[in-house]
Amino acid sequence: MKQYLAIFCAALLMAGCQFAPEGVEHILIKGSDTEVNLALSLAETYMAKDAMVSIAVTGGGSGMGIAALINGKTDIANSSRSMKPKEIELAEAQGIDPTPIVFAVDALALVVHPKLPVGELSVAEVGQIYRGEIQNWQAVGGPDLKITIYGRQSNSGTYVFFRDSVLQADYASTLMQMNGTAQIVEALRTDRSGIGYVGLGYVLDKQRNAVEGIRILNIQPPSDSTALSPIDVDNIRNGAYPLVRPLFQFTDGPPEGKLLDFILFCLSPEGQRIVENSGYYPLSPRYRQYNKQWLDE
Amino acid sequence: MSKNRIRYFVDSFARAAFATAALLSVAILLGIFIMLLYNGAKTFEEVPLSAFFLSTEWNPSAYGEPAFGVLSMVASTLLVTLGAMIIAVPLGVGAAAYLSEVASEGVREVLKPMIELLAAIPSVAVGFIGIVLVGPFLSRTFGLSNGLNALNGSILLAVMSLPTIITVAEDAIRSVPQSFKEASYALGGDAWVTLVRITLPASASGIIAAVILGMGRAIGETMTVLMACGNATGFPAGFFSPVRTMTATIAIELGEVPFGTTHYFSLFAVGALLFVLSLGFNLIAERIAAHYRYTI
Known part of the structure; x- marks a missing residue:
């Protein structure tokens, strides 16, 4: 009996380890309702590749995501619009440096x-x-x-x-x-x-x-x-059709570490295929150039 | 404890409970009004009174200068409500007169619950009917490019206020004493003369109350007009213009408005104005009703 108990405890411990191994990084994504399904698909695919990252995605609207970024409550704010001057002002007052990265069109x-x-x-x-x-x-x-x-x-x-x-x-x-x-x-x-x-x-x-x-x-x-x-x-x-709008991922300053890895994954050919399967369009060269301000791909 | 003491206790408890219930509705009414006024008043720290009340341009989240003029949406609300009453009052009073004076007991028992059932249709369903049925009908009938306009809203609101008007007006007409009608017949009046010259005037105060209640239903309705009226913010040129009423404006914009901004407060000001408008109509109606009240 004691034996079984020990095995059971060990199993429990191992199971626990599987769900929360040491050193897992959590990434929070919040924002645009339009993009929430796309962000989820990207996050799920990425988590399957890297067990050391756990990503949580919630909606609420572009404005909510930006507000959360300003208050330091999210790592990435998804937005289907650029930030308003007032929001940038608010962010700077909080010591946040919003960095817009285009990840889909x-x-x-x-x-x-x-x-x-x-x-x-x-x-x-x-x-x-x-x-x-x-x-x-x-x-x-x-x-x-x-x-x-x-x-x-x-x-x-x-x-x-x-x-x-x-x-x-x-x-x-x-x-x-x-x-x-x-x-x-x-x-x-x-x-x-x-x-x-x-x-x-x-x-x-x-x-x-x-x-x-x-x-x-x-x-x-x-x-x-x-x-x-x-x-x-x-x-x-190719970016010739004029009525397109960029979808943004805002981070606090240029992304680093696992955050950078995830964003680079979104911009990779595999990530962009997910973007296309979700009904959006991959980045045109113009937006790739735009991202270069913050990212070295 | 004696029986009397228990009775006394129960009595006073009941009295207090009912008084609380009555006062509660007054307190809620006052509370809402004060909340609307308190928040709405902050609009005027930024917006001059004349720019609010005398301008037709409403565009608080404008690309250029924001504008906070309510004149267009007040006119839209009044236009849609007026249209609804033009349609609903003759129909409603006619139906009430038929139910109480003409219809047999059997017919009445079938018709009355059905009319009351009309009030149970959700407003979003009525709005949907406006889009798929009334709109195309209007555009075909009047040769318009589309049927999303003030008239569409008026027709739908007329349907929605009919149950209120019919139910209240019917009660009023039925409460006219039989002796009034018998006197009319005795003087040689036929059924038509008795109805139009005796019964309807004698119940005028109740009928006016019915119309005002129906109007209150129409003026405050939101979802239906939001769906069926086209929601253009310009000043309405007539019943074929697309309009955006006060209620629709609040419903559309309150969802996303940044908290604590002038835009936010201005929506409360619109709400307060709507409150004052319907209160005004109620007071006028009370006066008219009192004027027509027959004393027996």
């Missing part, structure tokens, strides 16, 4: 009703439409029809990103602020005069075809003379 699509005879717009035209300076489709080669502009609600990160990078001004007050991406797509299935912006992943099926009932517009970048289709994955990979 998200693409936005502009969608219209399939019967609207407009196939492409320039970034400048999109801005004019959403600022309310162009109010009729005639001005961009369409029929004589008043434009109905659809967008997200003001609490959405996409709303802010689109405003700050495409409009660079405020939206027209005629913007229909829809309650989520699904409602925008639903509205555009019936509204021939409408235009709306949505995450590209939402309007592409597994074979990268546009979902039925809407048309995805080709977008002409400011520096280019031809309009590019986001459906062609190469246009996004």
Whole structure:
């Protein structure tokens, strides 16, 4: 009996050791709800490779993640937007040095009703439409029809990103602020005069075809003379398609040790494959260059 | 302890319990109002009163200068509510008159619970109906590019306030003494004259109360108007304009607003304004109702 007890105790000890061996490093990731599934897949794959690291991922929104980083409550803040000047100020006051590392790219699509005879717009035209300076489709080669502009609600990160990078001004007050991406797509299935912006992943099926009932517009970048289709994955990979937004991992100062290992894994070919399988896009050369400020790959 | 003493104890205990219950609702009401005012007032440390009450531009998280004008959303709320009442009052009072004066007992017993069941539909389901049913119907009927506008909200809110209006108005109409109607018949009045000239005026105070209760239901409804009205922040040009009401604005923006900012406080100010608006309507209704009250 005593023998069994000893074996049992030993087994228990060993089991305990397996779950918490000496010297395991814990990494906390907090932030964007959009990215939480992607961050989880990356963390799980990485933990399977390195038993000495344990990574915990929670959501809560980009703002929550950044707030946690400022208060020293997380190692990595995931964010689908850059930090606001006010947040950087707050961080500096706390002695935190937020370092933005781009680890994936998200693409936005502009969608219209399939019967609207407009196939492409320039970034400048999109801005004019959403600022309310162009109010009729005639001005961009369409029929004589008043434009109905659809967008997200003001609490959405996409709303802010689109405003700050495409409009660079405020939206027209005629913007229909829809309650989520699904409602925008639903509205555009019936509204021939409408235009709306949505995450590209939402309007592409597994074979990268546009979902039925809407048309995805080709977008002409400011520096280019031809309009590019986001459906062609190469246009996004090489960074030519203009409506993309970087997804960030913020750390306190340039990452070191296991934190650096994990982030380098995210940027590695294997990590970037996980990014693509999660519906996002790998880094274009531009963002690789951007990361070089802090990272030596 | 004697029986009397027990009875005395139970009586005074019950009295205190009921008084507490009555006072509790007053205390909650006051507490909410003070909380709204206290937080809302902080808006005006940064925003001048005129920029809040007299501007049509609301954009607290603007790219450029933030704007805190409530005029557009107040107009939107009033427009949607007015539309709802234009639809719901004739229908509601008509239905109440039919139920209490015309319908047979059997019909009444079937209809009344069904009307009350209408109040049990969750507002998010009504909003969904607005998107998939009323919206496309409006855009087809009126040749609009889409049906997400103030009229859509008015129609849905009318449906939602109907049970309140019908139930309260029906009680009011039924409480008109039989002798009033008999007097009308005795003077040669037919059923129609009796209803329109005697019964309805005699129950006017109750009917007005019904309308005001229905209006309160409409003015404070959030999810339905948020889903069906299009949520554009501009000043409404009419019933075919997309609008964003006060309730929808609070619901959309309070979720993500940074704590303790002017934007945060301004949403409480909007809430306080909504409170004052519906309180004002209630007071006006009380006055009108008192004016019409028949003394027997």
